[in-house]
Amino acid sequence: MLDESRHFFGKTKVKQLLDLMAHYKLNKFHWHLTDSHGWRLQIKKYPKLTTVGGIGNFTDSTASAQYYTQANIREIVAYAKKRFIDVIPEIDMPGHATAANKAYPRFSGGSVVGYPNFTFDPSKEETYKYLSTIIKETNSLFPAKMIHLGGDEVFLGIQAWLKNPDIVNLMAHKGYKTPTDLEHYFFRRMGDTVIKLGSKVLCWDEAVETDLPANKTVVFWWRQNKPQSLKLALDKNYSVVLCPRLPMYFDFVQDSTHVSGRKWDSTTVVGYQLQNKYNTVQDVYNFPDKFLEGRELKSKNIIGIQANLWTETVDTEKRLDYLIFPRMAALAEAAWSTAANKNDITFNNKLKAEIEWYKRAGIYYYNPSKPAEHPEVIDFKPKKQIKH
Incomplete structure (x- = not known):
């Protein structure tokens, strides 16, 4: 999963990532195109989403609008x-x-301190028509027939509804x-819109509570501190797709000596x-063999794993590559290898050859066996706490 709301990378970089995904036989590209810091997907019925909503990014709120046209x-x-590779768009709501x-401020659910206009207004029928139009246009662009509706962290701004x-x-x-309760009603309505278009609803694990139809829904479990x-x-x-922050968030640092990026702020995670x-x-x-309990590993409902790269602390292609490689190689092994066939020594030997390939390909990588080979790409300090 690549987040291009916080920082936008563009068509050439995305194609390069798709090439590298194909090299590793990774078959799903989850594209996080909308969030608080920028709307990156052209919707023809609502052009201001990109021309106004596409202005700015995580580090510069005045940056020129950047987005993808439908072409x-x-x-x-x-x-x-x-x-x-199937491309799966994410249109985050509510x-x-x-x-x-x-x-389009008329659809805002209001503001709380630190999270201005963070939600959509669930009381207006016009809101549902507006979002349904967006979903319909989005669905027409992505033949994978899967739309991720987010559904996460609504609590950050939901108290504005009571005002x-x-x-x-x-x-x-x-x-x-x-x-x-109203959040769940909202999400069920929008999920129903997706389902009526013949697509599956994808969502973060908070949306489990909304009781969407199980045969039409895929849940992405990201909160490793919420095994329940x-x-x-x-x-x-x-x-279920497994993508917990530990160890599947690639915006987290790779080594204890790294200073730029995220670390988990707690060591207490029961059962893991x-x-x-x-x-x-x-x-x-x-992952997941040494992280999950046996019952979960054996479940036929676990259909895959995913690595997520949130880009609050990623504003250059060089840093993007540094965080992805060689962890993308590890992701492929984790996804396609059985536990019985995994061997740390064998993997590390294969990784040495892969790093030589990165050199020839001109990829800026982190070398865990020679940490000084490529210095860490230092990024800015985030302006505020990162949640997801």
């Missing part, structure tokens, strides 16, 4: 298809909506006791064998 999208999707609300009389009245009318969310998803018979607060190549390689 760009079709070109990249076709490029991926030739490499046997939270992480600040960029969209900058473009809006129309939203409070809707809650009372439907008998909802909390804004979270994974258990609930499996109990409800959802298909977490050694580090960061994500080494070796930990990625050994």
Whole structure:
């Protein structure tokens, strides 16, 4: 998964990543195109989403609008298809909506301190029509027939709903006791829109609570400190993609000496064998076998694994490559190798040859056996705490 809302990398870089994914037989490209810091997907019915919502990024709120036209999208999707890769768009809702609300403020669910216009307004029927149009245009561009609707971290801005009389009245009318109940109603409605278009709904693990139809929904488990969310998803018979922050977030540092990037702020994760607060190549390689309990590993509902690269701390292609390689090689091994066939020594020997290939290809990588070979690409300090 590549986040291009926080920082935009463009068509040439995405194609290069698709080439490298094909090299490793990775078959799904999850494209995070909308979030609080920028809307990157052209929607013809609502042009301000890109011309206004596409202005700025995580480091510069005044940066010129950057986004993909629908022609760009079709070109990249076709490029991926030739490499046997499905492209899955993410249109985040009802939270992480600040960029969209900058473009069309009438659909905003209000603001709280630190999270201005973070949600969509669930009380207006016009909101659902607006988002349904966006989903329909998006669906027409991506033949994989899968749309990721996010559904994560809505709690960051949801208290703003209680300040809006129309939203409070809707809650009372439907008998909802909390804004979270209304959040689930919202997500079910938008999920139903996706399903009626013949596509599957993909979502982060918070959305397990919304009771979307199990045969039409794929849950992405990202909160390794919430093992109960994974258990609930499996109990409800959802298909599940494993992408927990530890060890599958590639914006986390790779070594204890690295200073730029994220580390987990807690060592307490009940039931999981977490050694580090960061994500080494070796930990990625050994996922999920040395991280999950036997029942979960044996579940037929676990359909794959995914690495996520959030880009709050990634504003250059050089840093992007440094965080991805060689962990992309470890991801491929983790995805396609059985536990019985995994061997750390064998993998490390293969990695040496792969690093030689990176050299010839001109890729800026991290070498775990020779950390000084390529210095860490230092990034800025984030302006605020990163949540996801």
